[in-house]
Amino acid sequence: MGCGARAVVLGVFVAATSLVGAAATQQAAPAARTKPDVLAIGGSVTEIVYALGEGDRLIARDSTSTYPPEAAALPDVGYMRALSSEGVLSVGPELIISEDGAGPPEVLDVLQAASVDWITIPDDFTAEGIRKKISAVGAALDVSEKADALSAKVGGELAEVAERAAAHDGAPRRVLFILSLQGGRILASGTNTAANGIIGLAGAVNAIDAFEGYKPLTDEAVNESAPDVILMMDRGGDHGASDDALFAMPALVTTPAARTRAVIRMDGLYLLGFGPRTAQAAAELNRRLYGS
Amino acid sequence: MAVAEEIPAGLKAPFDRLRRARQAHALLAILLLLASLASLTVGATDVTLWQVAAKMARGEAPSHLERVVLFDVRLPRLALGIAVGAALAVSGAVMQGLFRNPLADPGLVGISAGAGLGAISAIVLGGLLPATLAGLAGTYLVPLAAVLSSWCVTLLLYRVSTRRGQTSVATMLLAGIALGALSGALSGLLIYRADDQQLRDLTFWSLGSLGGASWTKVAAAIPLISAALALSFCLGRGLNALALGEATAAHIGIPVQRLKACAILAAAGATGAAVAVSGGIGFVGIVVPHLLRLATGPDHRMLLPNAALLGATLLVLADMASRTVISPAELPIGIVTAIVGAPVFLWILLRRRGLVDL
Numbered sequence: 001m002g003c004g005a006r007a008v009v010l011g012v013f014v015a016a017t018s019l020v021g022a023a024a025t026q027q028a029a030p031a032a033r034t035k036p037d038v039l040a041i042g043g044s045v046t047e048i049v050y051a052l053g054e055g056d057r058l059i060a061r062d063s064t065s066t067y068p069p070e071a072a073a074l075p076d077v078g079y080m081r082a083l084s085s086e087g088v089l090s091v092g093p094e095l096i097i098s099e100d101g102a103g104p105p106e107v108l109d110v111l112q113a114a115s116v117d118w119i120t121i122p123d124d125f126t127a128e129g130i131r132k133k134i135s136a137v138g139a140a141l142d143v144s145e146k147a148d149a150l151s152a153k154v155g156g157e158l159a160e161v162a163e164r165a166a167a168h169d170g171a172p173r174r175v176l177f178i179l180s181l182q183g184g185r186i187l188a189s190g191t192n193t194a195a196n197g198i199i200g201l202a203g204a205v206n207a208i209d210a211f212e213g214y215k216p217l218t219d220e221a222v223n224e225s226a227p228d229v230i231l232m233m234d235r236g237g238d239h240g241a242s243d244d245a246l247f248a249m250p251a252l253v254t255t256p257a258a259r260t261r262a263v264i265r266m267d268g269l270y271l272l273g274f275g276p277r278t279a280q281a282a283a284e285l286n287r288r289l290y291g292s
Numbered sequence: 293m294a295v296a297e298e299i300p301a302g303l304k305a306p307f308d309r310l311r312r313a314r315q316a317h318a319l320l321a322i323l324l325l326l327a328s329l330a331s332l333t334v335g336a337t338d339v340t341l342w343q344v345a346a347k348m349a350r351g352e353a354p355s356h357l358e359r360v361v362l363f364d365v366r367l368p369r370l371a372l373g374i375a376v377g378a379a380l381a382v383s384g385a386v387m388q389g390l391f392r393n394p395l396a397d398p399g400l401v402g403i404s405a406g407a408g409l410g411a412i413s414a415i416v417l418g419g420l421l422p423a424t425l426a427g428l429a430g431t432y433l434v435p436l437a438a439v440l441s442s443w444c445v446t447l448l449l450y451r452v453s454t455r456r457g458q459t460s461v462a463t464m465l466l467a468g469i470a471l472g473a474l475s476g477a478l479s480g481l482l483i484y485r486a487d488d489q490q491l492r493d494l495t496f497w498s499l500g501s502l503g504g505a506s507w508t509k510v511a512a513a514i515p516l517i518s519a520a521l522a523l524s525f526c527l528g529r530g531l532n533a534l535a536l537g538e539a540t541a542a543h544i545g546i547p548v549q550r551l552k553a554c555a556i557l558a559a560a561g562a563t564g565a566a567v568a569v570s571g572g573i574g575f576v577g578i579v580v581p582h583l584l585r586l587a588t589g590p591d592h593r594m595l596l597p598n599a600a601l602l603g604a605t606l607l608v609l610a611d612m613a614s615r616t617v618i619s620p621a622e623l624p625i626g627i628v629t630a631i632v633g634a635p636v637f638l639w640i641l642l643r644r645r646g647l648v649d650l
Contacts, residue, residue, distance in 0.1 A: 063621065078621025081489070082496045084503050086365045087620030089357065090336035101489050106504040114360040193488070213487045 038141070039091060041080045042099025044275035045121055046071050048137040049097070051276040052146050060091040062102075067269055067277075085110040097140050099123060123274070125197025127158040130274055150276065157279035158201070161286065165203025168290045174207040175199045175289070176227035176257065185216045186251055194272035199231070201278070202285035219251035227257045229289060233272075234265035264288050313594035316587060320601035324374070327608040331370050334612055336619040337361050369505040372513065373611045374604040376502070376570045379517045379562035381603025382524045382596055384577025385584075389531035389592055390555040391461055394585070397577040398563040401468025405475035406445025407567035408498075409482075410437035415497065416482045416490055435512045438568030439561065445471050446560035450553070500573040500626030502611050513569045520562035521600060527555055528593035535590065573626045575633025576603050582640050 036057045040046040046065035049055060055068075060075040062083070077087050080099065085107040088096070093116055100123040102108070111118060119140040121133050131151045138147020177195035179187040189195035190211040199206045207225040208217070217225075230246065247258040257263070270281050332341040339361040344354045354362070384397040391401075398404050414437035449471055453464035483494060530551040533541040542548045566573070580603045584595055607625075610632065614625040 060620070076621055078618070079496075081492050082501070082503065082622065082624070084336070084615055084620065084622035086361055086615065087336045087622055089361060089365070090338075090620050103493075104504045106506040106509065109506060110360065110364050113364050115356065214491075215484075 037092065037094035039077065039088065039093035039096045040065055040071075040098075041077075041083075041096060041102050042121070043067065043269045044133060044273045045097050045099050045137060047269075047273060047275035047277065048134055048150075049141065051150055052134075052138060052141065052143055054141050054143060054146075057141065059093060064099075064269070067273075083107050089114055089116075095119070095140065097121065097137055125192070125194050125274055127155075127162065127201060127278075129197075130158065130276075130278055131155050133274070134276070154276055154279060158282075161201060161279050161282045164283065164286055165201065168203055173204045173228040173289050174226060174256075175204045175229050175231050176207040176222070176225060176255075177231045179214050179233070181246070181249075184249065186219075186222055186249075187214055188217045188222070189214050194274055195231070197274065198271055198278070198282055198285060201282035202289060204229070204285075204289055217251070219249075222251040223254050225255075227255055228260075229262040229264060230257045231271075231285075232263065232265050233268040235268075309589040310591070310594070313588040313591060313598065316584070316598055317594065317601070320598055320605065324601050324605045324608070327605045327612075328370055328374070331373070331608050331612050332362065332366050334616060335361065335366060336615065364507075365505075368507050368510045369502050369611065370608060371510045372502050372505045372569060373608045375510075375514050375517045376566040376573065377576060377604040377607025378521060378600035379566040379603075380573060380576040380607070381580035381599040382521055383559035383562040383566075384603075385581035385592070385595055385599040386524050386527065386531070386555050386559045387577075388581055389527075389534060389595075390552060390559075391465065392535055394582060396465075398559055399472075399574070399577065401449060401464065402445055402470075402472030402475060403442050403449075403468075403560050403563050404567055404572075405472040405479070407438040407442035407564040408572070409445075409475040409479045410439070410441030410564070411435075411497070411568050411571075412479045412482050412494060413437055413441070415493060416486045432508075432512050435509070435565060435568035439516060439564035441475075442560045442564030442567070445475060446556050450556060496624060497571040498626075499624030500571040500629070501614070501622070501624050502570055502607075503615070503622050504569075509569050513565045516565040517562055520558045520565070523554055523558040524562070525596050525600075527551060527558065528591070528596050531555070531592040531596075532590075571624075571626065573607070573629050575629050575637060576607060579633045579636050579640070580606065583636070586640075 036059045038049070038054075038057045039060045040049050040058055041062040041064075043064040043066060046058070046061050047067055049058060050068050050071065055070055058071070058074055060077050061071050062080045063076050063078055064080055065071050065074075075091055077083060077091060080102045082104070083102060088107070088111060095117045096111065097119050099121055102120070108118065119136070121136045121140075123129070124132060131154060134151045134154060135144070135147050138144050138150070141147075177189040177193075177199065179189060179195075181187075188208050189206070190208050190213055191206065192212045193214065196206045207227040208221075210221075230252070243261060243263055246263060247253065247261060252258050264285065266281065266285065270277055271285070273281075329341060337357070339358050341362070344358050344362055347354050347358075387396045387398055387401065388394050390396070411434050414434040418433055449464060449467055452467040453460050483491065486494060530541070530546050530548075533544055533546045534548070534551065538548050541551075563577075581595060581599050584598050584602060588594060588598065607629070610625050610628040614623045614628050617623050
């Protein structure tokens with residue numbers, strides 16, 4: 001084959017794929033709804049669906065949905081930010097309820113073309129935000145009355161925690177949330193994060209307020225932030241650093257937290273999920289910070 | 293083709309090789325066709341090409357799900373897989389011919405890193421653009437940025453290593469390493485600035501995936517990749533001559549400077565577009581030309597189109613693996629190509645050094 005012939009073959013290929021693409025954009029009527037047909041994406045959304053007593057409507061979940069244990073038995077469509085359009089379609093959802101940030105966007109486009117209803121529940125790391133999430137999930141599932149009841153119950157628990165959070169004596173404790181200790185560097189949580197939100201709900205202050213999101217900190221900045229307590233995710237087993245290794249780090253050795261060896265480890269989804277269990281998580285954190 | 297006249301009569305071996313290369317050409321085309329059909333049939337949903345074809349033959353319309361899965365999901369993915377696989381393998385072969393070094397590939401001279409820098413800039417800084425401009429660029433923003441920055445890196449590379457019309461391959465290699473490091477560092481700076489969500493996007497992007505395939509992406513990538521491939525296929529004779537050395541090539545009438553410029557242009561265009569739409573997919577560019585050289589010899593006139601066919605086939609197969617192994621979730625394709633490619637690459641290295649006899 002010469003260059004010309006190859007160019008022609010390429011041209012035909014391009015034209016053929018474009019034509020098929022154009023033909024594929026026609027629409028058809030969606031099928032009638034049968035139960036179960038809901039796909040939950042995001043740990044807190046899944047928790048809310050179960051807390052509403054609607055868990056039997058779920059046909060699948062994403063990999064961040066690890067609670068309650070029943071959820072783990074559902075097919076897993078993968079990490080919420082790296083979904084596969086065909087994988088999602090293969091579980092046959094009629095409705096997808098998702099936390100903010102699911103994607104990639106091209107996959108959302110395909111699912112829209114496939115006439116799958118997609119409802120996004122905005123993230124909001126406040127007590128009010130949790131109630132909004134519950135109402136939104138309830139509306140999506142068409143069980144607004146149940147959602148109102150759950151929202152009222154969770155709201156009551158959150159108000160109780162808020163009361164307790166305000167009740168401590170003296171200055172609020174300064175908490176440093178460490179996301180990871182990879183390579184001896186501390187990846188800390190700044191403002192506008194779930195960690196920042198839960199620290200606030202528990203009546204403490206985030207020791208790091210100079211930046212938004214999660215960033216690696218220099219040893220000096222950690223010292224400067226003078227945390228009273230270190231908060232980490234409990235990864236189970238020996239995956240996390242031991243207390244000895246943690247407090248021997250040059251970054252932490254001079255901090256108040258190291259002097260009292262104050263470190264709190266909690267389950268990641270429980271601590272940071274901002275779902276129906278957040279009031280308990282905040283109460284537990286409050287108890288462990290200030291004593292009961 | 294006028295190959296026969298160029299080879300002195302009495303030398304039998306080159307003719308055998310040429311015949312084998314031609315046979316390989318047909319064989320690889322058949323393999324690609326089979327892989328493509330398989331790729332349209334295998335997937336997480338229970339939709340097969342045959343089932344839909346049979347329906348359409350009976351005059352029934354395929355169901356909505358069948359249409360979406362086949363035409364909106366699998367077909368753009370297949371098209372992108374073929375284009376990206378061909379682009380990676382051919383630009384690897386072109387760079388290896390240009391540097392007369394079988395270990396060269398666009399990753400080595402910083403072109404992939406440059407394309408990556410562009411794509412990462414678009415992901416991280418895209419939000420800073422005025423809304424109208426960002427809306428205008430839309431899905432094209434990332435590929436566009438990647439191709440532009442890979443052109444820039446290549447142009448810079450070319451300027452640095454060319455003096456009075458002479459391109460020093462050694463300087464280009466060293467400059468490429470420096471530019472690759474610089475692109476990596478600037479990408480790192482952007483990654484540091486990225487927020488939590490962008491970081492996770494970048495992590496998955498760097499592992500490579502055809503999962504985001506769409507007709508828009510196909511439309512963005514395929515014209516550029518086609519042009520780069522067409523240009524590459526015209527360089528076969530020149531790259532063959534270049535294997536004898538630049539001076540010899542020039543003596544037998546090859547415009548060496550133009551050849552080099554075209555080779556760089558083609559490799560950068562194909563790599564930039566491929567990296568932009570699929571992220572980091574390693575080992576295709578280095579392993580495919582190698583395997584072909586072992587099987588059918590070093591003639592670029594056959595090597596380049598064969599590399600396109602084999603690269604496309606391998607990527608289509610790797611993509612099938614990536615979306616079926618842990619279905620309904622998906623494995624990043626860069627992981628698949630590295631798991632398969634790295635041992636093959638190691639084997640080639642050991643074989644070259646005579647350490648294994650296989």
